[in-house]
Amino acid sequence: MADEASRTAFIEIQGRMIETTSKLKQVQNQIRSKETEKKxxxxxLEELRQVPDDTNTYKSIGRTFVLEPKSVLIDEQEQKFKDSETAIASLQTSKEYLEKQMGEVENNLKELLQQDPGLASQIMSLSVM
Incomplete structure (x- = not known):
């Protein structure tokens, strides 16, 4: 009976580990995306600031280009930059939380395997096949 309980606990921990790993990878991808957007x-912004104020500037909307004042384009880019920074900070917090969860799941798995050494040998025999 204890053997079956250990197997059930292992399967549950394994599921949590897979789920946490998946979420962590998703957050890391979102961080990379936001960093690219920020850059x-x-x-x-750097290029727009070098352009003289009286230059015609255009904003791309799909396949269309619309004449916009330079100040509007600068404001939009500054807002995108700030939004990206905010999103990255939020995602970093999520990443830290998920990494902490991953550590807890790993510790739970280690404890389970230390409590039931027979389970470890069963897992190893299954993974070899």
Whole structure:
């Protein structure tokens, strides 16, 4: 009976580990995406600031380009930059939380395997096949 309980606990912990790993990878991808967006906004701002104020500037909307004042484009890029920074900070918090959860799941797994050494040998025999 204890053997069956250990197997059930292992399967539950394994499921949590897979779920946490998946969420962690998703958050890391979102962070990379936001960092790219932030960098693009920064570089665009740098280029816009070098352009004289009386230059015609255009905003891309799909396949169309619309004439916009330089100040509007700068404001939009600054807002994108700030939004990206905020999102990255939030995602970093989520990442830290998920990493902490992952550590707890790993500790639970270690404890389970230390309590039931027979379970560890069963798992190893299953993974070899």
């Amino acid at each position: 693009r906004a920064y570089l665009t």
